Every structure is written in structure tokens, then in C-alpha cells.
Amino acid sequence: MKKVIIATSILGVALLFFLFFRGKSKEAEAKFITAEVQRGDISIIVTATGSLEAVTTVQVGSQISGTISALSADFNDWVKKGQVLAQLDPTFLKAQVAQAQADLEKAIASAELSQKEYERSLTLFQQDMISESDRDASLTNYELAKAEQKSAQANLERVKTNLDYATIVSPIDGVVISRNVDVGQTVAASLQAPTLFTIAQDLTKMQVQASIDEADVGKIKDGQRVVFTVDAYPEQSFQGKVKQIRLAPEVVQNVVTYDVIIEVSNPNLQLMPGMTANVTILVDQRQDVLKVPAGALRFHPSLGTKGSASNGKSNVRLTANLASAGDANPNRSDSSDLKKSKQTMLWILKQQGKPESVSVQVGISDGTFTQIISDHFKEGDKVIIGQEGAVSSTNNQQVNPFTPRFGGGRR
Structure with a gap:
């Protein structure tokens, strides 16, 4: 009986130790969140806003002052080059032309008279009947009369030109998008x-004309594909491409932007000048590549959980600094160093739920998914993206319009 009690006591103590250490082991085991390696497209985009405008817009003005007497074109009218748009009251201008014509005729008559007097004085001078000074005075009067004739002729041409300016014509073929005058309105040309x-x-x-932030303008190149929407047609996307990157900066409250010109086809005339365009520029794209959630590259196992390196030679604490990835801070979410080195580590789950690191090459990233280049992975493999209880920052991203909807690829 005594032996039975002793044996029972030993078994009880052993059971307590077993349960105690089993509980400790479970506490040390981490529960990981995984995601599948996918195959699809990745696009890098730059977003901006801009304003639609016609490629060529001409402002038609008046070079003379006057009162609008007639209008021959209105809003949305298609006009041809040379077509009359408006007419200024020509009454005063016609009077000026008549006055200038009379002044010219007077100057011509005066010049003819001065010429005859000069010819007469020249004959008298040759006969020694007048002095040389009288002959020179006659010549001077003749030259002045000819100059006055030229001045009168020029004045007539000027007032005739002003009369022509009273008729406002279109300088190009196009459509009237703005009319700023009415009949009876006075136009003051200064x-x-x-x-x-x-x-x-x-x-x-x-x-x-889109405003691109200085941090993104270095990514923009001529010919890049553009998708944009306008508020008038929120469910419809329009296509375009980058035509020009203007060098002149725009500075507003110490924020520097650059104007990027995007050419757009508008065969159905849906788009109108002045509409606000929400622009998405395709900077880079990879099609049909292996990709993982960006959170998988930022994942670093928490302190106290054990894992192993991909070579299987040694156990490492999952507070590993991932020196090969160039990240000295295991909790850092910025992947700029990874992009520079083009090499990082992914974590996978081995048997018994232990994590193991695998070195991979990385390609482009859209902020949500990152391209990986590795012989260790294929579509459908699982990688660790987080641990239960950890805060995730991979949600609430913007949709990338260049990524197929069935392939994931959200930004």
C-alpha cells in the first residue's frame, strides 16, 4: 500500500511538471498570420489633379475703342477663319477716313503748287533774275509739301486700318467657348x-495640365500612359499620355509642383475645357510576376519566439536584425533600404509551426504588393505577414487603375 501511494505521488508530481512546462511552451508558441504568394501584375503610379483645356485657345480682342453694334457669333458656335464675330460702330471711323482723304487731297494740291513754283524759280535763277537764297527757299517749300503729302497718305492708311479693325473676325477655325460682350457695350482699348x-x-x-509634386516629378517621363476621371462622368475612365514636363516650378506656400501636360483624345466631345481631372500616371509595370503582400517584407517576428535560418544550421531569435536586408531596426516599416539592396528575407512556417527565413530578390512595389524573384517560391505558397495581436498597416490603400481587378494589386 505504501508503495502504491509513493508511485501515485511520483506520477502526480510528474504530471504537474508536464502540464507546467507544456503551458510555458504554448505561451512561447506564436500564432502567425499568413498570405499566399500570388501571380499577377504590379503597377507603380503617381496621382495628381489637373485641369482640362484645349490644345490651342485664342483670345480675340479689339485694337480700337468703340461701341458694339452687332454680334455674329455666340457661345458654342463653330466658326471659320476670317468669319465675322462682331462689329463696332463705324460712324466715327468713317468720318475720320473722309477727313484723312480730304487732308491728302489738300496735301497733293499743295505739293503740286510748290513744284511749279520751284520750277519757275529755277528758271529765273538761271536767268540771274532771282538770288540763290530765293531759289533755295522755293526748293525747301517744295520738299516740305512733298513730306506733308506723305504724312497725309500715312494718316489715311491708319484710319482705314482702324475702320477695318471695327470688324472683329475669327483668327482660326474653332468653337466659341466664351463671349464677353453684348450689343451696345462700349469697348475701351488701352x-x-x-x-x-x-x-x-x-x-x-x-x-x-496636371500639377505634380516635386517628390514625384523625377518619375515622370514623356510617353507614359495616363488614366484619369472627371466628376461629370465618375464611372468612366479616359486615356492619355504624358506629352511634356515643364521646367518652370509653381511655388505655393513653400510647396513646389511642376506642370505636366497630358494629351487626350476627345472624339465624342464629352470632355469640356475647365473640367477637373483626377490623374493617375503609370510609372512602371510588371506583368505576370510572383508577388507577396508588402507586409511580408516588413514582418519581423516578436521577441521570445524561436525560429531558424533558411540554411537550417542554427536557431535564431526572431528579433534578428536581418542585416542582409540592410534594416537595423526590426520594427521599422520603411522598405527603402530593401529597395536599394534589392534583397530581403521572407518568413515561412515550417513543421511544428516554427518560422524560417528565406532570402529573396525583390522587384518593384506598388505599396501593397511587391514583386519577388526566387526559386524557393511558387504561386500558392504561404508567407508570414504578421502575428496575432500585432498592428497591421497594410489596409486602407488606394485602388490602382492599371491593375486588373481579378488579380489583386491594390494600392
Whole structure:
């Protein structure tokens, strides 16, 4: 009986030790969150806003002052080059032309008379009947009369030109998008000609002038593909491509941006000048590549959980500094160093739920998914992206319009 009690006591103590250390072991075991390696497209984009405008827009003004007596074009009218748009009251201008014509005729008559007097004085001088000074005075009067004739002729041309300016014509073929005058309105031409009409040459070809932040402008290149939307058609996307990156900076409250011109086709005339465009520029793209959630590259196992390196030679604490990835801070989420080195580590689950690190090459990243280049992985493999209880920051991203909807690839 005594032996039975002793044996029972020993078994009880052993059971307590077993349960105690088993509980400790479970506490040390971490529960990991995994995601599958996918195959699909990755796109890097730059977003901005801009304004739609016609490629060529001409402001038609008046070079003379006057009163609008007639209008021959209105909003949205298509006009041809040379077509009359408006007419200024020509009454005063016609009177000026008549006055200038009379002044010219008077100057011509005066010049003819001065010429005859000069010819007569020249004959008398040759006969020694007048002095040389009288002959020179006659010549001077003749030259002055000819100059006055030229001045009168020039004045007549000037007032005739002003009369022509009273008829406002279109300088290009296009559509009237703005009319700023009405019949009876007085136009005052000063140092700057007043704008009467604004004409867009061809609305089937338009452009977006987008403001790109200085941090992103280095990624923009001519010919890059662009997708944009406008508030008037929120469910429809429009296509374009980068045409020009302007060098002049725009500085507003110490924020520097650069204007990027995007050429757009508008065959159905849906787009209108002045519309706000929400622009997405495709900077880089990889198609049909292996990709993992970006959180997998930022994952570092927490303190106290044991794992192993990919070579299987040694156990390492999962507070490993991942020196090969160039990241000295295991909790750091910035992957800029990884992008520079193009090499990092992913963590996978081995048997018994232990994590193991695998070295991979990384390609481009859209902020949500990152391309990986490795013989260790294939589509459908699982990688660790986090631990239960850890805070995740991989959600709440913007949709990338260049990524197929069925392939993931959200930004």
C-alpha cells in the first residue's frame, strides 16, 4: 500500500511538471498570420489633379475703342477663319477716313503748287533774275509739301486700318467657348486689348495640365500612359499620355509642383475645357510576376519566439536584425533600404509551426504588393505577414487603375 501511494505521488508530481512546462511552451508558441504568394501584375503610379483645356485657345480682342453694334457669333458656335464675330460702330471711323482723304487731297494740291513754283524759280535763277537764297527757299517749300503729302497718305492708311479693325473676325477655325460682350457695350482699348471672345481650335484633341509634386516629378517621363476621371462622368475612365514636363516650378506656400501636360483624345466631345481631372500616371509595370503582400517584407517576428535560418544550421531569435536586408531596426516599416539592396528575407512556417527565413530578390512595389524573384517560391505558397495581436498597416490603400481587378494589386 505504501508503495502504491509513493508511485501515485511520483506520477502526480510528474504530471504537474508536464502540464507546467507544456503551458510555458504554448505561451512561447506564436500564432502567425499568413498570405499566399500570388501571380499577377504590379503597377507603380503617381496621382495628381489637373485641369482640362484645349490644345490651342485664342483670345480675340479689339485694337480700337468703340461701341458694339452687332454680334455674329455666340457661345458654342463653330466658326471659320476670317468669319465675322462682331462689329463696332463705324460712324466715327468713317468720318475720320473722309477727313484723312480730304487732308491728302489738300496735301497733293499743295505739293503740286510748290513744284511749279520751284520750277519757275529755277528758271529765273538761271536767268540771274532771282538770288540763290530765293531759289533755295522755293526748293525747301517744295520738299516740305512733298513730306506733308506723305504724312497725309500715312494718316489715311491708319484710319482705314482702324475702320477695318471695327470688324472683329475669327483668327482660326474653332468653337466659341466664351463671349464677353453684348450689343451696345462700349469697348475701351488701352495698353491691353480687351478680350471679346475666346475660341478653342479643336476640342476633339485636348490636354490636361496636371500639377505634380516635386517628390514625384523625377518619375515622370514623356510617353507614359495616363488614366484619369472627371466628376461629370465618375464611372468612366479616359486615356492619355504624358506629352511634356515643364521646367518652370509653381511655388505655393513653400510647396513646389511642376506642370505636366497630358494629351487626350476627345472624339465624342464629352470632355469640356475647365473640367477637373483626377490623374493617375503609370510609372512602371510588371506583368505576370510572383508577388507577396508588402507586409511580408516588413514582418519581423516578436521577441521570445524561436525560429531558424533558411540554411537550417542554427536557431535564431526572431528579433534578428536581418542585416542582409540592410534594416537595423526590426520594427521599422520603411522598405527603402530593401529597395536599394534589392534583397530581403521572407518568413515561412515550417513543421511544428516554427518560422524560417528565406532570402529573396525583390522587384518593384506598388505599396501593397511587391514583386519577388526566387526559386524557393511558387504561386500558392504561404508567407508570414504578421502575428496575432500585432498592428497591421497594410489596409486602407488606394485602388490602382492599371491593375486588373481579378488579380489583386491594390494600392
